[in-house]
Amino acid sequence: xTVDVAGSRWRLPFSPWHLVLIPLSFLLVVPLLWMLxxxxxxxxxxxxxxxxxxxxxxxxxxxxxxxxxxxFGHFFLNSLTxxxxxxxxxxxxxxxxxxxxxxxxxxxRGTLFVVLMATLMVPFQxxxxxxxxxxKWFGVNVWEGLGIDHIGALxxxxxxxxxxIFFLRQFFQTVPxxxxxxxxxxxxxxxxxxxKIVLPLSLPAMSTLAAxxxxxxxxxxxxxxxxxxxxxxxxVPLGLSYFQGAHHVQWPLLMAANVMSLLPMLLVFIGAxxxxxxxxxSTGIKx
Amino acid sequence: xxxxxFRNVTRSYLGGVTALKGLNLTVAxxxxxxxxxxSGCGKSTxxxxxxxxxxxxxxxxxxxxxxxxxxxxxxxxxxxxxxxYALYPHMTVYRNLAYGLRQRKTPRAExxxxxxxxxxxxxxxxxxxRKPGQLSGGQRQxxxxxxxxxxxxxxxxxxxxxxxxxxxxxxxxxxxxxxxxRELPVxxxxxTHDQVEAMTLGDRLCVMAGGEVQQIGSxxxxxxxxxxxxxxxxxxxxxxxxxPGEVRSGTLHLGGSQLTAVPCPDGPVTVGARPEHLRLDxxxxxxxxxxxxxxxxxxxxxxxxxxxxxxETRVIVQAPAGTDLETGTPVGLVLPAERTYFFDAETGTxxxxxxxxAL
Amino acid sequence: MVIAENTKAPPRPAPVPPRRRWRPWGADGVTxxxxxxxxxxxxxxxxxxxxxxxxxxxxxxxDLLTPETPWVGFDNYxxxxxxxxxxxxxxxxxxxxxxxxxxxxxxGLLVAAAMNRSVRFxxxxxxxxxxxxxxxxxxxxIIFLWLTDRDYGLVNAALNGVGVPSQPFLASPSQAIYxxxxxxxxxxxxxxxxxxxxxxxxxPAELHEAAAIDGAKPFTRFRTITVPLLGPANLFxxxxxxxxxxxxxxxxxxxxxxxxxxxTTVIVYYLWDQAFVHFDAGxxxxxxxxxxxxxxxxxxVQFRLARRYAHHx
Numbered sequence: 001x002t003v004d005v006a007g008s009r010w011r012l013p014f015s016p017w018h019l020v021l022i023p024l025s026f027l028l029v030v031p032l033l034w035m036l037x038x039x040x041x042x043x044x045x046x047x048x049x050x051x052x053x054x055x056x057x058x059x060x061x062x063x064x065x066x067x068x069x070x071x072f073g074h075f076f077l078n079s080l081t082x083x084x085x086x087x088x089x090x091x092x093x094x095x096x097x098x099x100x101x102x103x104x105x106x107x108x109r110g111t112l113f114v115v116l117m118a119t120l121m122v123p124f125q126x127x128x129x130x131x132x133x134x135x136k137w138f139g140v141n142v143w144e145g146l147g148i149d150h151i152g153a154l155x156x157x158x159x160x161x162x163x164x165i166f167f168l169r170q171f172f173q174t175v176p177x178x179x180x181x182x183x184x185x186x187x188x189x190x191x192x193x194x195x196k197i198v199l200p201l202s203l204p205a206m207s208t209l210a211a212x213x214x215x216x217x218x219x220x221x222x223x224x225x226x227x228x229x230x231x232x233x234x235x236v237p238l239g240l241s242y243f244q245g246a247h248h249v250q251w252p253l254l255m256a257a258n259v260m261s262l263l264p265m266l267l268v269f270i271g272a273x274x275x276x277x278x279x280x281x282s283t284g285i286k287x
Numbered sequence: 288x289x290x291x292x293f294r295n296v297t298r299s300y301l302g303g304v305t306a307l308k309g310l311n312l313t314v315a316x317x318x319x320x321x322x323x324x325x326s327g328c329g330k331s332t333x334x335x336x337x338x339x340x341x342x343x344x345x346x347x348x349x350x351x352x353x354x355x356x357x358x359x360x361x362x363x364x365x366x367x368x369x370x371x372y373a374l375y376p377h378m379t380v381y382r383n384l385a386y387g388l389r390q391r392k393t394p395r396a397e398x399x400x401x402x403x404x405x406x407x408x409x410x411x412x413x414x415x416x417r418k419p420g421q422l423s424g425g426q427r428q429x430x431x432x433x434x435x436x437x438x439x440x441x442x443x444x445x446x447x448x449x450x451x452x453x454x455x456x457x458x459x460x461x462x463x464x465x466x467x468x469r470e471l472p473v474x475x476x477x478x479t480h481d482q483v484e485a486m487t488l489g490d491r492l493c494v495m496a497g498g499e500v501q502q503i504g505s506x507x508x509x510x511x512x513x514x515x516x517x518x519x520x521x522x523x524x525x526x527x528x529x530x531p532g533e534v535r536s537g538t539l540h541l542g543g544s545q546l547t548a549v550p551c552p553d554g555p556v557t558v559g560a561r562p563e564h565l566r567l568d569x570x571x572x573x574x575x576x577x578x579x580x581x582x583x584x585x586x587x588x589x590x591x592x593x594x595x596x597x598x599e600t601r602v603i604v605q606a607p608a609g610t611d612l613e614t615g616t617p618v619g620l621v622l623p624a625e626r627t628y629f630f631d632a633e634t635g636t637x638x639x640x641x642x643x644x645a646l
Numbered sequence: 647m648v649i650a651e652n653t654k655a656p657p658r659p660a661p662v663p664p665r666r667r668w669r670p671w672g673a674d675g676v677t678x679x680x681x682x683x684x685x686x687x688x689x690x691x692x693x694x695x696x697x698x699x700x701x702x703x704x705x706x707x708x709d710l711l712t713p714e715t716p717w718v719g720f721d722n723y724x725x726x727x728x729x730x731x732x733x734x735x736x737x738x739x740x741x742x743x744x745x746x747x748x749x750x751x752x753x754g755l756l757v758a759a760a761m762n763r764s765v766r767f768x769x770x771x772x773x774x775x776x777x778x779x780x781x782x783x784x785x786x787x788i789i790f791l792w793l794t795d796r797d798y799g800l801v802n803a804a805l806n807g808v809g810v811p812s813q814p815f816l817a818s819p820s821q822a823i824y825x826x827x828x829x830x831x832x833x834x835x836x837x838x839x840x841x842x843x844x845x846x847x848x849x850p851a852e853l854h855e856a857a858a859i860d861g862a863k864p865f866t867r868f869r870t871i872t873v874p875l876l877g878p879a880n881l882f883x884x885x886x887x888x889x890x891x892x893x894x895x896x897x898x899x900x901x902x903x904x905x906x907x908x909x910t911t912v913i914v915y916y917l918w919d920q921a922f923v924h925f926d927a928g929x930x931x932x933x934x935x936x937x938x939x940x941x942x943x944x945x946x947v948q949f950r951l952a953r954r955y956a957h958h959x
Contacts, residue, residue: 015765024760025774028835031789032781034800038792050803097685106678112686119693123893123941125914125934129927130699131692132710160688190677219782221896226922237784241900244788251792258788262781269780273773280779280837281844283882340855361861373852377874386870387860438860 032262039063039255046251062256069247072260074232075239082154082235083217089159090213091206097160098168099194103180113169116162124222131157132226153227154235158217164209167283171205172198204275208282211275218265236261289351289441289474290316291337296346298332306332308498309346314442317472321489323479324521329498330478331446337476338444339363351441361390366435367444371451372427374419380406380430381415387438405437408467425456436471443475449484461487482522486510494518516635519559519628525591528565528602530558530576531632541576541596546622551629551638559628562605566621567592567612575619578602580612594618704932709925722932732933734908735916738823742912743891745827746834751883753831754838755876759868761839762846772843779836787900790829791816819909822902826910830897834890838883845879846872881952885945892941913937 038046040058066072100106101113132148135156139147146152179201180193188196199206224238234242240261247253269276291314299305307329314320322330335341337348339360348355355363366387375383384402393401406412409429419427428448435443449457465488468475479485485492486506494501494509494517501521502514513519513527520526532541533555539546541558568575578594581601590610594602602620612618629638704722706715726732761772781789794801794815802812815825849872857867895914898904904911904919911919913933921930 015763017760017763017765018767020760021765021768021771024757025771028757028778028832029774031793031832032777034793035789047798049798050806051798051800093684093688096681100678100681104674104678104681106675106682109678112682115694116685116689119689119697121942121945122693122697123889123934123938125893125917126700126931126938127693127696129703129710129921129931129934130696133699134691134696157692159692160685162689162693165685190674215780221783221899222918225899226918237782240782240788241784244784244900248791251795251798254788255792258785262785265780265782266777269777270773273776276779277776277840277844280840338855338859340858360855360859361863365859367856367859369852369856371850371852373850373856375853375857375871377877386857386862390861390866434856434860 035255035258035262038252039259041252043250043252059252062252063260066243066253066257066260069253070239070243070257071231072239072257075234075236075261076264078151078154078233079218079235082151083214085155086158086217087210087213089155090161090164091210093160094164094168094209095199095202095206096194097165099172099198101165101169102172103177104190117166119162120166128223128226135227149228149230149233151228151233151235154220154224157223158220161213164213167209168202168205171202175201204278207272207275208279211272212279214268215265215276236264290314290349291442291474291476292347292349293333293337294347294349296333296336296343296348298329298336298341299344305498307336307343310500312493312500312503314474314476316474319468319475319477319488319490321477321479321485321492322495323482323485323489323492324495324501326480327497328495330480330495332498333495334367334444334446334476334478337442338365338367364438364441365444366438366440366442367446368431368435368448370447372419372431374427374430374434376419379416379418380411380422380433383419383430384415384433384437387434401437401439405433408436409433424452425460428452428460432467441474443473445475445477447479448477450479450481457484464488483524486522494521496521512637513559513628514637516557516559516630519630519637523561525562525603525605527559527561527628529630530560530596530600530602532556532558546574546576555632556638557630557632557635558622559630560602560622560626562591562603564623564626565602565604566623567604567606567610568619568621570617570619572619572621575621576602578618578620580614580616580618582614583610583612594620596620700931700934703928704935706928708927708931710921710927711925715928718928722929723936725929726933726936731908731911732913732916735911735913738910739892739894739912742823742827742894743888745824746830746891747884747887749827749831750834750838750887751880753835754842754883757835758839758842758846759872762843772839775839776836778833779840781833783833783896784900786829786833787897790825790832791901794825816901817906819905819907822906822910826894826897826901829901830891830894833897834887838887841879841883842876845876849875877952881948884952885948888944888948889941892937892944 037053037055039062040060041052041055041062042059045052045055101109135146135153136148138156139145139150139153143152144150146156175198179197183193183197184190218235219237220235221237221241224235225241228234228238231239231242240257243257244254247257293310293312296307296310297305298307310329310333312320312333322333324330332341336343337350339355339358339362343356350363350365375386378386381402384405385398388398388401402415403412406415409432411426411429411433414422414426414430419430422430428451431448449460452460461484477488486509489506491503491505492509493503496517502509502518504512509518510522513522516529520529530541532539534540534551534553536553537550539551539556539558570577576596578596580592581595582593584591584593585608587608589608590606592604592606592610592612594604596602604620630636631638703715705717705719707718707721708715757775761768761775793799794813796802796812796814796817799815801815806812813821816822853871853875854867857871862870893914894912895918898910898912898915899918902910904915914937917930917933917937920926920933
């Protein structure tokens with residue numbers, strides 16, 4: 001915090017820091033603004049040097065054309081489906097496991113936890129090839145929808161993460177034991193305590209984990225790139241890349257597609273900003 | 288000359304809140320002045336304005352005769368002891384003490400000398416190589432004091448420095464503080480909400496409430512000649528009892544009782560009497576205030592009897608040890624001859640400067 | 647409850663239920679295992695098993711299609727040492743990491759320091775800083791391809807405005823990697839700012855006030871009080887950013903596809919290329935394992951160094 005000290009001679013109606021913060025914020029956001037402006041220009045205005053800063057008339061047609069050129073509807077639906085399934089699965093599986101690790105004593109708990117956490121150290125590149133093979137096996141032997149070139153394959157490897165377990169376990173440990181003990185004395189069962197006492201108190205932590213999971217899942221690119229080749233199974237980032245391949249010099253069109261792809265996540269981020277910030281800050285402090 | 292002066296200092300905020308309303312206060316050179324009052328009374332605000340950590344909306348602050356309104360905290364030659372000590376956690380005790388001197392480019396040898404002297408004085412010499420995280424609460428408090436002392440400033444500012452210590456340590460440090468000030472009489476302004484601390488430590492007290500000064504005076508002044516009902520009730524534990532009454536033609540009517548020869552003008556009054564000055568007598572005795580016993584709390588050396596006068600006014604009486612009464616027993620309260628106070632019923636201001644009534 | 651008579655002892659409180667003793671095969675044990683089973687199964691199959699499979703794969707020759715995967719011993723690893731493209735990829739990755747990590751930390755710290763005050767609209771300014779976190783890597787790539795376009799890009803327009811000729815940027819083998827550094831710094835600024843802002847706000851205001859009273863000027867305060875207390879945040883970012891930098895892929899794919907002339911081919915890009923474009927999965931697995939080891943080593947070294955310097959005067 002800056003110290004609001006006596007002795008400064010400024011008597012402006014506003015703090016002088018605005019003179020720093022406004023250009024700084026602008027600079028940080030300029031790439032996004034430029035993307036937006038370009039998305040509303042005609043090809044002639046975009047392919048012009050020096051660049052046209054303000055289009056004569058905003059060309060919304062870029063958006064409808066982009067939408068028509070690639071199955072964006074599918075892209076969004078796929079991303080949404082995958083993200084929702086992964087989110088729900090993570091929240092459920094990780095809270096159950098997290099609670100067990102936090103509060104229940106069972107044989108092998110310590111070792112098991114360490115082993116699971118070890119997976120966090122392994123980079124995705126190490127596991128991606130075998131996971132590809134595993135998912136292929138699922139597609140052939142269990143259900144087609146889980147296999148290569150289907151969105152099920154995008155969900156399967158991400159249904160539970162060691163990070164989620166770590167995060168929730170950490171949180172559950174901060175819930176006062178006395179609350180749970182009081183409930184047990186009142187006759188609640190082990191599981192009952194989890195559902196009636198601990199989970200209702202865990203809303204902030206769950207929201208934080210949810211924010212992070214949604215962001216990672218929606219923006220995931222490498223895994224979809226590996227697994228999906230059919231247009232109608234693509235998620236938004238992959239679809240955008242595909243669109244880029246076909247239209248990479250049609251800048252206004254491409255920018256319109258980009259804006260459409262970005263918008264959902266941007267809106268979610270702004271709306272749930274608090275939780276995103278918390279998710280980063282809390283991992284940062286606990287390291 | 289390290290006299291500290293507040294001239295009509297006001298601090299108000301956008302939204303209409305005024306934390307300090309026109310404070311006028313002079314602290315003499317070498318004096319130990321205490322700002323005491325409940326939270327929100329403005330005492331901490333006044334201290335921060337003096338330190339330069341905040342800017343007054345109006346008024347002038349002087350240190351050593353010089354107006355310091357335009358100076359930053361580092362330029363006012365003051366030192367402050369914070370409630371939470373604010374020790375630099377990543378530096379050793381030595382470097383914590385030396386920090387202020389280093390900022391003023393004091394030569395190394397001089398710093399060494401002063402730090403060791405101060406450490407000696409506060410008995411923290413063995414802790415110089417440790418970090419704050421390795422110290423106990425009491426040790427940290429002494430380091431915080433040391434950091435202020437080593438600077439040899441014109442004025443000391445202390446912001447509730449004892450509030451984070453346990454009761455036993457607090458008493459001990461209180462004594463240490465008094466002794467320290469005797470040896471090094473630097474102008475000191477001390478903020479606290481604890482009236483016991485205020486009364487025992489201060490040369491003079493400045494009782495505050497709602498951003499305004501209620502009374503400035505010595506412990507004796509403030510305790511025995513309170514300027515208004517706030518001061519009367521704030522100082523002393525248990526607080527002074529305040530009862531509503533009415534004076535008609537020189538007779539005080541109080542809770543169903545009547546007392547004569549009251550030298551007050553007619554009208555409603557608030558009557559004050561301290562628990563240790565009230566006496567319990569039989570309900571049938573002459574000139575007593577009717578009451579009934581509610582709670583009896585034996586404290587070893589005396590007994591606190593809470594009584595109810597009228598419908599709901601609580602009056603606490605300090606009775607001799609061994610007093611044992613049943614709840615509901617009707618009793619009579621004897622108002623002390625020289626220690627009954629009269630206050631204006633509306634404004635709360637004291638009506639008599641010396642209290643003398645004959646019952 | 648026992649109420650003694652003469653001694654006037656206070657009544658004993660109701661007994662507290664004893665803490666469960668550890669009974670591994672009691673109801674607790676079963677419940678515990680039941681709760682962790684879904685997670686264990688999922689992470690076991692998709693987290694642990696692949697690690698082992700990958701190790702095995704690195705000693706084989708596989709093209710992901712044919713089921714026959716002959717054992718080739720350390721051939722894949724030896725190939726890495728002799729492969730000039732791989733060695734180039736290592737160099738590119740190192741250059742990238744060495745610039746990206748300090749760059750992001752510095753930018754994040756400066757922006758966070760600027761944003762660490764409560765003026766009006768501060769939440770708007772902060773949102774602007776954070777928002778880069780929400781932008782997907784592909785979107786970033788597309789935006790920067792456009793911004794740095796040689797003929798029509800905004801950056802070149804600005805440069806021309808101050809007399810600097812237009813640059814090829816991502817089209818140039820010598821400049822491309824640096825553009826990617828800049829682009830990813832932008833992308834990670836939001837994350838960095840959040841971490842530093844949280845750390846800065848964790849420094850109690852009183853410390854700054856005490857330092858001000860001690861006579862320290864604002865910049866001195868920042869240098870001697872604030873920055874030293876940022877140790878944990880610094881370590882976290884150092885480790886996290888380094889790990890991510892070594893795994894750079896998306897942004898390269900979105901912009902240069904490893905070019906021009908392999909100038910931006912980083913380890914993971916090459917790895918992916920080998921596995922899924924050239925179908926030399928065994929080789930790719932070997933590279934992935936090598937990268938894994940490197941990441942572990944680098945992280946361990948960073949932690950060790952941090953501990954050594956954590957208590958500097």
